[in-house]
């Protein structure tokens with residue numbers, strides 16, 4: 278999902294390191310060794326010798342020479358950094374990274390570089406370290422261990438409740454079905470609550486997933502109260518030994534005040550253990566506005582970022598995490614049930630910086 282960002286970042290780092298090191302000599306110490314011609318002892322003693330006719334015939338010996346006047350290290354100045362910071366900021370913004378996030382990353386880079394005394398080969402390492410710290414600081418939010426949360430609800434002899442919220446078409450229903458598959462494979466017994474009673478065919482969509490996955494679906498009529506559908510599902514789960522209720526909800530948009538109120542009611546009545554915000558990576562930097570809306574309305578515990586398989590810019594992941602300081606739990610990486618990938622911030626950042634591959 279970070280394909281194009283990775284390419285662009287690495288190009289900037291390489292270009293800048295090369296430029297910053299242009300006037301630096303490869304050797305850090307003052308002395309170096311060089312092969313040079315030295316007069317044979319006979320010649321020095323004034324004897325006649327056959328002089329070498331070509332360069333190749335000259336006997337060469339190793340000599341220590343001083344690198345007087347050669348620069349082997351230098352201090353980076355603000356003027357050295359300005360251009361790289363500018364093109365980095367532009368690249369990040371073009372890659373859907375929110376403006377303030379891009380600015381923070383560039384400011385940190387400046388702080389990390391200006392005043393540093395660098396030798397040849399060290400600039401790339403310093404930039405990469407700085408970028409890595411910035412990216413990890415954003416993406417590495419406190420993780421949410423879904424399995425542990427279900428286990429601890431189980432100890433309290435109740436099913437855990439996970440509610441999926443998000444905009445229309447972001448991939449809530451698909452992600453819920455993937456999650457049912459994921460949890461079933463790990464030995465849990467999930468139950469689905471078809472609480473999107475608003476969108477045409479949403480209940481049938483879930484029933485099809487339920488049939489495919491061998492997971493029961495609790496539903497009511499279209500137009501019925503979502504909070505009540507989830508409440509029923511929780512009662513059913515408790516009475517029948519299900520471990521976790523996965524609740525779908527109707528997609529919302531900024532203008533759906535009623536649906537936002539309904540979502541508040543869903544959470545008030547059912548007190549979910551986890552509220553998962555599903556975000557479509559393709560919406561780019563708009564994820565910031567969406568994430569803040571849902572956080573303000575009901576609070577969000579973690580994120581599933583969908584369509585990562587068809588999104589190359591990567592920036593919406595950074596923007597979303599930064600906006601609400603919540604972890605991305607999973608990436609949606611396709612349309613099959615197994616296309617739900619655990620999000621590993623370190624692995625992603627290392628890969629972005631071209632390390633450990």
Ligand SMILES: Nc1nc2c(ncn2[C@@H]2O[C@H](COP(=O)(O)OP(=O)(O)O)[C@@H](O)[C@H]2O)c(=O)[nH]1
Pocket residue numbers: 443444445446447448449450451452528583584585586587608609610611612616
């Ligand atoms: N390529 C891709 N498509 C996805 C992914 N997740 C969901 N979709 C597609 O996005 C569309 C909307 O998904 P849906 O679950 O119905 O969204 P909802 O309105 O939020 O419930 C469907 O065509 C899904 O197949 C994903 O991770 N990758």
Ligand SMILES: [Mg+2]
Pocket residue numbers: 449450451473476479525
């Ligand atoms: Mg849906």
